[in-house]
Amino acid sequence: MSNLNENISKSTCQFCQSNFKQDVEIIICPQCSSLYHKECWIENSGCGVYGCNYKIKVDNAETLSIEEIKINIEYLINENKYHEAISECKKILKIDRKNSEIKKLYNTAVHLVNSKTKLIENGDISFENKDYKAAEIYYTNSFKYLDDEEKEFYKSRISIIKDKIPFERKKKIINTVLISVILLVIAGALGYGYYFYYFMEEDRAFAELEKNDSVNDIQKMEIQISKYENFLKRYKKPELLEKANDKINYFSGLIANEIYKSDWKNANKYLGKIDFVKNPVTYKELYSRILDEAKSEYKDRLNNAKKLDLQKKYEDSKNQIEDAIEIINLFPESDINADKQKLNSNLTLLNKKISSELKYSAINEEINEKSEELKKFGTVNNNLKVLNIKAKILEYSQPSTVIAKVIDSGNLVALRNPDVDLKIGEIIDFECIRNGFIEVNSTKQGLLNLPLYIPAYFHETTYNLSGLSPESESLEIRLDYLNDQKMKLDSILRMPLKF
Template sequence: MAEIICKVYNSELKTCEYCHSNIKLNSDVVICPRCQTPYHPDCWLENDGCAVYGCGYKTSSDDNLSDSLKPDELVEIEFLINERNYIEAINECKSRLKLDKNNVNLKRLYNKAVSHINVKTKLIEEGDNFFESGDYQNASVFYNRALRYCNEFDTSVIQSRLEIINHNIPLEIRRKRIGNALTAFIVIVMLFIGVASYYYFVMLEDEREFKKIESSENISDIMNTEIQISKYENFRQHAKDGKWRDKADEKINFMSAYLAKQLYLDDWRTAKKYLKKVNSSELQSAYREIDKRIYLEALKEFKERIKQANDYNKSGNYSESKYSIESAIEIVNHFPEDKFRGIRESLQSDVYLLKEKISQLVKYKNVIEEIREKKNDLGNIQSTKKEIYSPDETIVISGVVTGNLGRGLIAVKSTSGKQVALNTGSYNFSEGDYITLESIQEGKFKFINGGVEESIPMYIAVLPDQSMNYSALTDYERLAIQQRLAFLQSQKKYLDSLMNIKLKTH
């Protein structure tokens, strides 16, 4: 046989276009000289060239090709292949190729038998895989395709499998239907359970919790009643259903009214707190009755606080008086304006008054103490003088020196505004000095003023004996003390009036 005009070489893994099986690595490959498609050498010879549609390259057109095999021998092998006896056809080709190993027709028939047996084996393997996995529909498809390549024996085996498949397919369909129905049933049951659970645990949650609280209801004493009210209030805060919130409100109204009625004599404040929880529009008559009783108890305590405040104010205990007034304000604040009309302003005024008294109290005590001290100091200074005249004969001259009249006389303008002449003897005073001296009247001092004779009272200063070392400085000290004493007494008079102010609220 002449050599085929195409490239044959060792190459990587490719797929033969004729038999569609893989070409092993490093095996011989025939490449179509026209479209460069790879083939097994045997497949190339069997197909008499390229199998690609549109290429059409054929080896028979080569003038160098020849066929030395007789036609009747080829017919026999073709018959075996058509009868699907591929093993016998392969064996027949092998035996004849030993005699003519380059015979193209033999190789073509050999490759055709091998190709068919490979296809059959592959289809049967795929069918077996689907059969074993229980996928009978796909198994049936591959087995039916394999029948085109099977002889009588293989066909009987495949047919037995197909009979099993035809029997199992309805069962499989029925099983799938049952499975689908069961799945749907389970889904429906789960949905029903979910809806029922939602209804029970969510929709009926308020009802269950309310009935649980109601079943443990205990109002045998005040403490248990308060606990029960607290439970209903907590329930009301998170209850979603308005129906059960209203029922909780009814319970709270009833129990709060009951507690207020029980507590108002001993603790009207707590009773007032629970009365605020009562809906006055639903329990009008009970609400008004309890509210009146609470008000009367609060009024009693209010009057006691006011009496205490007035008593403490009279005794000078202003802090306690202020505390009593503030307690009275706290009582008043529990009630609306119409209950203590006009009282709030008086109470606030009394608080401001007592705050002023408290703030001035230390000052008041200090003024009294300083007055006592100044009187003592003044007595000590006076005791250092020598008593020459009776106190009934002397008067105190206080004023400013306005001039020197000569002969030991000075003109003094007294604090009363009168002009007098004062004989100070050997004591010298300068114009502008402020003096306070005990004196006795000694007639009048006459002088000419603008051609007119005038006279002013004249006094002689009573001065201590020189042996007692009494100086003018002592008179200054006494004057300062007397002035400070006068100021302190005016302060005390103001503070006395402040401390004696009565409270507005009686």
């Protein structure tokens, strides 16, 4: 038996649950491929895995080592039983993916199966197509890959083929003679009408189309264009093809000029059917008119996008911008193509708003829940937690309340100190205590819900505050975090679209 590789040495016996040591004989369950020490296999009278009922008689214990399975695989390959060999290889590779010898045997068996299958498939196709000679060759070549039962089957098929070959040859000769006679009759008939029906066919077909050219209805003109396009696909006479193209140019110009105000996209489709080289003036005039209509719709889309964004209808706003980009794509050489990068940036912003809106709603709900919980805690003691805050004053919200940005974290807070005249842009460093939350109105970000801090000495006089219990302090910390996240999301939602 071959030595265990690293994979198996890390595996455990399903009976004693201990790792396998080097040079130990291993038994593989024939039914579920579990691994066992030989002694454990015999002691347990077979497999001990739940759901596997494979058992042995103790006095005649069936043992299958890896080396024995390998020898059996080689035997199956030599006997042309490739599928059985592949099945045995998979059992070992399932538990020992690095076993190179088994991989080689597996690859050999697969290669031989493919060779056999290809020969038999080619033989079957030839047989179905009544190419019996080719089928006989394919089946004969496949014999070296077949087992005894398969050989007997294909020998019988070859016997049938040998009976059919003479019959098919006679049948082919008779068919050839009959076809030759029929072809001679047909050739005589065709020869009579060849000139009239062949050489004049294209002219007759074109003349038939021209009969319907006197149309004023758009739908009928579209039908004429379709007919002339089909004529181009079917016929090859150069002078008629040129005339057909001229007709398509003519009708396309009429339709585009008629509908560009009501349906510029469809008009642009017909503009594409006009040959610019032959009709440069018509093409340029129509292009200019269609582009003006497209630009008008383009501006409407952008204005709608702005309005919908202000109404917080971000999905609808996004759809309007996507429609505007589609218009740009139809006119890649126009001046509106320069806006494409800006519109893509706005799409990115709207995608952020869409995702932020969902988060914003969830955060708001949790803030309300935590705020309600915090109301349940009354004053407990005077041991308030004194904090040292270093922050930059951003703006005044109320006469004695300012909005400041904490230097370390970057979070916004509200500071109240009626005794000190704080200046915008000033950096302050003072001891304070937390006094809940306050709604402040920012000139830049609108209404904000910020944590409020007051000087530490205020709790003994003006505010008469008490200390926080561990539970309320935990709620305060969570509310700090939630409000910080809410402010960040709010800043994204307030960002305007820029065109």
